[in-house]
Amino acid sequence: MAKTLVDKVWDAHVVRSVPGGLDVFYIDKHLIHEVTSPQAFEELEARGLPLYRREQIVATADHNVPTKNQHLPIQEPLSRSQVDKLTENCAKYSIELFGLGHQNQGIVHVIGPELGITQPGMTIVCGDSHTSTHGAFGAIAFGIGTSQVTQVMASQCLLLSRPKKMRITIDGQLQRGVSAKDLVLHIIAALGTGGATGYFVEYAGSAIRSLSMEGRMTICNMSIEMGARGGMIAPDEITFAYMKGRPYAPEGAKWEQAVAYWNTLFSDEDAVFDVEFKFKAETIAPMITYGTNPGMGMALDASIPTNVAPGEAASFESSLKYMGFQRGERLLGKEISYVFIGSCTNSRIEDLRVVAEYVKGKQKAAHVEAIVVPGSKQVETQAKAEGIDKILAAAGFELREPGCSACLAMNEDKIPAGAYCVSTSNRNFEGRQGPGARTLLASPLVAAITAVEGRIVDITQYLN
Amino acid sequence: MEKFEVLQSTAVPLPQENIDTDQIIPARFLKATSRQGFGENLFRDWRYDSNGDRKEDFVLNNARYKGQILLAGKNFGCGSSREHAAWAIYDAGFKVVISSSFADIFRGNALNNGLLPLEVSAEVLERLFAQVAQDPQTLLIVDLKGQVLRVPVWEEAFAFDIDAYKKECMLNGYDDIDFLVNQKEAIEAYEKTKPWEY
Numbered sequence: 001m002a003k004t005l006v007d008k009v010w011d012a013h014v015v016r017s018v019p020g021g022l023d024v025f026y027i028d029k030h031l032i033h034e035v036t037s038p039q040a041f042e043e044l045e046a047r048g049l050p051l052y053r054r055e056q057i058v059a060t061a062d063h064n065v066p067t068k069n070q071h072l073p074i075q076e077p078l079s080r081s082q083v084d085k086l087t088e089n090c091a092k093y094s095i096e097l098f099g100l101g102h103q104n105q106g107i108v109h110v111i112g113p114e115l116g117i118t119q120p121g122m123t124i125v126c127g128d129s130h131t132s133t134h135g136a137f138g139a140i141a142f143g144i145g146t147s148q149v150t151q152v153m154a155s156q157c158l159l160l161s162r163p164k165k166m167r168i169t170i171d172g173q174l175q176r177g178v179s180a181k182d183l184v185l186h187i188i189a190a191l192g193t194g195g196a197t198g199y200f201v202e203y204a205g206s207a208i209r210s211l212s213m214e215g216r217m218t219i220c221n222m223s224i225e226m227g228a229r230g231g232m233i234a235p236d237e238i239t240f241a242y243m244k245g246r247p248y249a250p251e252g253a254k255w256e257q258a259v260a261y262w263n264t265l266f267s268d269e270d271a272v273f274d275v276e277f278k279f280k281a282e283t284i285a286p287m288i289t290y291g292t293n294p295g296m297g298m299a300l301d302a303s304i305p306t307n308v309a310p311g312e313a314a315s316f317e318s319s320l321k322y323m324g325f326q327r328g329e330r331l332l333g334k335e336i337s338y339v340f341i342g343s344c345t346n347s348r349i350e351d352l353r354v355v356a357e358y359v360k361g362k363q364k365a366a367h368v369e370a371i372v373v374p375g376s377k378q379v380e381t382q383a384k385a386e387g388i389d390k391i392l393a394a395a396g397f398e399l400r401e402p403g404c405s406a407c408l409a410m411n412e413d414k415i416p417a418g419a420y421c422v423s424t425s426n427r428n429f430e431g432r433q434g435p436g437a438r439t440l441l442a443s444p445l446v447a448a449i450t451a452v453e454g455r456i457v458d459i460t461q462y463l464n
Numbered sequence: 465m466e467k468f469e470v471l472q473s474t475a476v477p478l479p480q481e482n483i484d485t486d487q488i489i490p491a492r493f494l495k496a497t498s499r500q501g502f503g504e505n506l507f508r509d510w511r512y513d514s515n516g517d518r519k520e521d522f523v524l525n526n527a528r529y530k531g532q533i534l535l536a537g538k539n540f541g542c543g544s545s546r547e548h549a550a551w552a553i554y555d556a557g558f559k560v561v562i563s564s565s566f567a568d569i570f571r572g573n574a575l576n577n578g579l580l581p582l583e584v585s586a587e588v589l590e591r592l593f594a595q596v597a598q599d600p601q602t603l604l605i606v607d608l609k610g611q612v613l614r615v616p617v618w619e620e621a622f623a624f625d626i627d628a629y630k631k632e633c634m635l636n637g638y639d640d641i642d643f644l645v646n647q648k649e650a651i652e653a654y655e656k657t658k659p660w661e662y
Contacts, residue, residue, distance in 0.1 A: 015647065016647070016654075021627065021629075024644065024650065026651070026655075026658075035546075036546065038498075039497065039499050039547075042498065049645065063491075063494075078495035078496075082495055127545060128545055129545040143569055144569070145550070145569060145573035146548075146573075147576035147640070148576070148640075150641060151640050151644050154641055154644065154645055155645055159640045161627065194482065194538065194539035194565060194567070197565060197566075198568060224543075227568065229568050293482050293542070312482075409492065417514065429486040430486070430487060431486060436514065
C-alpha cells in the first residue's frame with residue numbers, strides 16, 4: 001500500500017500498538033537542555049528508575065546562557081543553578097554534554113544537524129517545541145513536555161497516537177529577496193496559528209527541493225507555529241551532501257548502507273494525505289508580522305487587515321493594542337529600535353552570510369541596537385573564519401556568543417517594554433522578548449536592511 | 465498524579481483565542497529545578513503590571529469569578545512545549561480547562577498532570593462564556609467517567625472525547641511511565657530489529 005513519508009518512519013518505530021489506538025513509539029535520539037530536564041531527572045530518581053539508554057541522549061546548555069563572557073561563571077544565580085544542575089546530571093548519568101565553552105555547544109536544534117546527530121528516518125525528541133526543525137532531514141522530530149522527557153529517559157519510548165497527515169506543496173521559484181523564512185511566514189499566515197493542529201506536515205514541491213538544508217530547517221522549525229505536531233521534508237542529494245563527513249554521520253560502508261535506506265524515505269506517489277495545500281512560490285513576498293502570534297503576518301508592503309477571521313476577534317484586538325498598531329495601517333516607515341538576528345530559526349552560517357553580505361560597507365542606523373547571536377560555537381567559529389565578525393563590527397552590529405538569547409529572553413538579552421524589535425526568531429507572543437517588548441518577525445535579510453535603515457522599508461528597492 | 469472522577473465547580477472565563485504558553489507562564493519564570501510554585505506566576509504579565517501591582521481588570525484578580533474550571537478561547541496552550549504551563553494552571557487550583565481546541569503538546573502535558581483539557585464545540589463555548597458572564601455562580605459538572613459536561617442551569621449535557629487509555633489513567637491517577645517501563649521486554653526485542661542504526 002502506498003505510504004506517506006511520515007507513515008514510513010512512524011511504522012518503523014512502533015514497538016507495539018496498544019488496544020485503543022496508541023502506539024508504544026520508539027525514540028532514537030533524545031536531546032536535552034537545562035530548562036526542561038531538571039524535573040525529569042528528579043522524577044526519575046523519585047521513582048527509583050534507571051536511565052535506560054544514556055548513549056542515545058545528547059545534552060547542551062542554550063536557553064538561559066549569557067551571550068557575553070561565556071568563559072566566566074554565569075552571573076544570574078537561577079540560570080547558573082539550572083546549568084550547574086544539567087552538568088551535574090550529565091556527569092552522574094554519563095550523558096554526553098556540550099556545555100558552555102565546549103566547541104560543540106549551541107542551540108540544541110542547530111547543533112544536532114551540524115554534528116550529524118540528526119539523520120533521516122530517525123525519531124528525535126527534545127523538551128522544546130522547535131524540535132520540529134530536525135524534520136528537515138526526513139526525521140520524525142517533535143517537542144515534548146517534561147513528563148515525556150522522563151518517559152523517554154526511563155523507556156526510550158512514548159505512548160502516542162498516530163498523527164493526521166498534511167502535505168503543503170510549494171512549486172515554482174522564490175523571487176529575489178524572498179527566503180525560506182518568508183515562505184514559512186506566508187504559509188502560517190494563510191493557515192493560521194492553529195491551522196495544522198493535530199497534523200504532521202510534509203513540505204514538498206520544487207521550491208522546497210531547491211532550498212538548502214538551512215532553509216529547510218527554517219521551514220520545519222516553524223511548523224509548530226501553526227500548531228503542527230511536526231514538519232518533514234523527504235531527504236535527497238542536498239540532504240546527503242550536507243551530512244557527509246559530519247562528526248556523528250555514518251562513514252564508509254555504513255554511509256552507503258544508510259543512504260540506500262534514506263533513499264526509500266519519500267511519500268509514495270499514490271499516498272493519501274488527510275489534507276493538502278498548494279502554494280506558488282512566485283506569489284510570495286518578503287514578510288513581516290504585525291501581531292502577537294506568528295499567524296499574524298503579511299507582505300512587508302501590505303496593510304494590516306481590517307477584517308478579522310471569524311472567531312479571532314478578541315485576540316486580534318488585544319494583539320493590535322499590545323503592538324500599538326491600527327487596523328488597515330501599513331508598517332512601511334515605522335521606526336524600529338532593536339534588531340535581533342538569531343534563534344533556532346535563523347542563526348546558522350547561511351543566515352549570518354546573508355546579513356554580512358548586505359551590511360558590508362554599510363552602517364546600522366544610529367538609533368538601532370543590532371545584535372547577532374550565532375546558533376552554535378561552530379557557527380561562531382565559521383563566521384570568524386570568513387571575516388563575518390569584522391564586517392558586522394564595522395557596520396555597528398554586535399556579534400555575541402551562542403545561545404537562545406533574545407528569542408525568549410531567559411538570559412540578560414531583553415528588548416525593553418514598548419520597543420519594536422525586528423527579529424529573525426519564531427515567536428512574536430506578548431512579552432516573548434521581555435515584558436512589554438514588541439516583536440516583528442522577519443527574515444535575516446529584512447532584519448539586516450531594517451537595522452541599516454532604522455525603519456521598515458520595502459526591501460525590493462534595496463537589492464542590487 | 466491525583467485521581468479525577470467528577471468535578472462540580474464554577475468557572476473562570478478567559479474569552480481570548482490563541483492563548484500561548486508564554487502568557488500562561490512567561491519564560492523568565494522557568495528557571496526553577498522543581499515542579500512546585502509555578503501557580504503564583506500563572507498569567508503573570510496579565511495579572512500584574514511591571515511594578516508587581518495587581519491589574520484589577522484581569523479575571524484572576526476579579527473576586528466575581530472563582531472556581532476550578534478555566535474557560536478559555538480556542539487554540540489554548542499554543543506555542544512552547546513547556547510543561548510548566550500545565551503545572552502553573554494546576555498549581556493555581558484549576559482541575560479542568562474548557563476550550564473549543566487545544567494545542568497538541570499542551571493537551572498531552574495537561575493529561576500527564578491530572579489537568580483535564582475538555583473540548584466543546586465553538587458554539588457551546590460561546591454560550592458558556594455568555595452564561596458565566598451573566599451569572600458567575602453558574603455551576604458546571606465535569607463527569608469524566610461518563611465523559612460528559614453537565615450544565616444544570618440549562619438542563620443540558622455535552623459529551624466530550626478523551627482517549628480511552630488516558631481516561632483510565634486520569635480516573636486512576638496513573639501516568640504513562642509505569643505503563644512504558646512495563647513494556648521493557650517488547651522494547652528490548654524491538655531494539656534488536658532496528659534497521660536504521662549505522
